[in-house]
Amino acid sequence: MKKCDPKDFEERCLELLLKIPIGKVTTYKEIAHALGCRGYRAVGQSLNRNKKLISVxxxxxxxxxxxxxxxxxxKNEKIGLLLQEGVLVDGGRISKWPLPMHRFSD
DNA sequence: GCTTTGACACTAA
DNA sequence: CTTAGTGCCAAAG
Known part of the structure; x- marks a missing residue:
């Protein structure tokens, strides 16, 4: 099982996020899975370090x-942005279920 | 090169 | 529903 390249890892995360259409969301797990690893936490770590909020x-x-x-x-700011995207959020929780999760098919 | 940290996920009780 | 415990991967110290 090939591990994800450290350099690509962050770039992969950002690139995947760019694929998410407005009004949809994805999970850290899905991203990690798309990268081929289970480093759910590493995903958030890369985002937190990059925090290219506008670029990504x-x-x-x-x-x-x-x-x-x-x-x-x-998180409050995050929720606000999601609301602007059209994602209904309530009490720090997605109001809709299942989540409008975007699948990285390609 | 090991230890700690972190925007998480999952199962059991 | 909540709490506790364990597993996961990468970056930073």
Missing amino acids: PCHRVVKSNGEVGGYALG
Whole structure:
């Protein structure tokens, strides 16, 4: 089982996020899976380090259980952005279920 | 090169 | 529903 290249890892995460259409969200698990590894945490770590908030829609990444998860600027800000994207969020939780999770088919 | 940290995931009770 | 415990990967110290 080939491990993901450290250099590519961060770039992979950002690139995948760019693929997420507005109004949809993805989970750290899906991203990690798309990268071919289970480093759910490493994904968030890369985003937190990059935090290219405008260059990359990091706010579209949520937890697998439906919580919005965290955000470098604050979860409240993350929720606000999701609402602007059209994703209904309530009490730090995605109002809709199942999540409008975007699949990285390609 | 090992230890700690972190925007997580999953199972059991 | 909540709490506790374990596993996961990469970056930073």
